[in-house]
Amino acid sequence: MTRFEDELKNNNFVCSKCTKCQHFVWPPSEFCNKCLGDTVWEPVSKSAKLVEISSKDGKSFCIAEFEGNIRVFGTISDSLRPNPGHGLVLEYCSYDDTPKFVFSVE
Ligand SMILES: [Zn+2]
Structure with a gap:
């Protein structure tokens, strides 16, 4: 660990x-x-920028960027589907075999 x-x-x-x-x-x-x-x-700042978004089975998945160069894979908790470039806020993160990041739409 x-x-x-x-x-x-x-x-x-x-x-x-x-x-x-x-x-x-x-x-x-x-x-x-x-x-x-x-x-x-x-x-790391809680603010991120949406880079890519996709959805599957009603859930939104995203690639988000922090601090201009930290890119992570996560999910979006809102039902909104913002466009790339939109602001996201990190709601919570965890670790369970892989890093988990959950965002809300700014
Ligand atoms: Zn250096």
């Missing part, structure tokens, strides 16, 4: 952030993938 998964289970979305260039490193890593700087765990 990694720190990342532990925090997700507690409904905290954290990601590694570079101490040198301040950019979030995704997927989480000990070192920055741009400048090889050290990283620390930082909370």
Whole structure:
């Protein structure tokens, strides 16, 4: 179990952030993938942007982007179907074999 998964289970979305260039490193890593700087765990903003949406069996699935470069797969709790580029808010996250992200429409 990694720190990342532990925090997700507690409904905290954290990601590694570079101490040198301040950019979030995704997927989480000990070192920055741009400048090889050290990283620390930082909370990620609850606001995301919708990148892609699809639906199956009445549920909406999405790819959402945080902080300009963290892309995750999740579900949308609202029955609304916003267009790509629309704002989403992270309602909760968890971890159960894979990361779980549930969004509402902003
Ligand atoms: Zn860096």
